[in-house]
Amino acid sequence: MTSHVTAFGSNTFRTSVIPSLSHPEWEGLVITSPSYYDQIGGAPVVRDVVDAFYVRVLADDDLKPYFAGIDMPRLKRHMVVLLCSVLGGPEPYEGRDLGEAHAGMGVTSEHYDKVGEHLFAVLEAGGVGEDILRDVGLVLGKVKPSIVTGPSDTTAETAG
């Protein structure tokens, strides 16, 4: 049996139709695309995604040590707001610059990629579409150099 009900609440954005613009003449001329943030169900869904994300991250023996002694409720709050704003939501991110927040942690490229995989896994489990996954992947690629400061054994491109 297939189900398209997301694991993170219902998605009602597609049901909002503006009656005066529903004439066939207007088809394809009116931009009705909601933000990714609205598409996935807004802040409540992002909160659920982030909760599930840190459950996975903390269950990963390679990643868990980074979070020892960290104020997780605060971290989750900052991550929720960051993800909301990346997805086009209204909340402005007020946490630290990502480079500054991760400075001195020695995050490796491999561990960064694992964190990215956990984020993808929860977004996929929540029924998030391909287009959003693709763009989140692009953002993760852009942010990586600010966060990764540790040694990596996958720097073969620069060899030779």
Ligand code: HEM
């Ligand atoms: C994948 C991209 C990542 C994003 C978007 C991200 C995002 C964030 C954000 C928004 C904060 C809070 C910043 C603040 O306190 O103002 C944070 C803190 C933190 N992140 Fe990340 N992070 C990422 C990757 C990682 C990785 C790969 C690790 C470790 C394996 C990591 C470990 C931590 C820890 C331990 C903190 C808490 C720092 C502290 O409070 O002193 N993060 N991250």
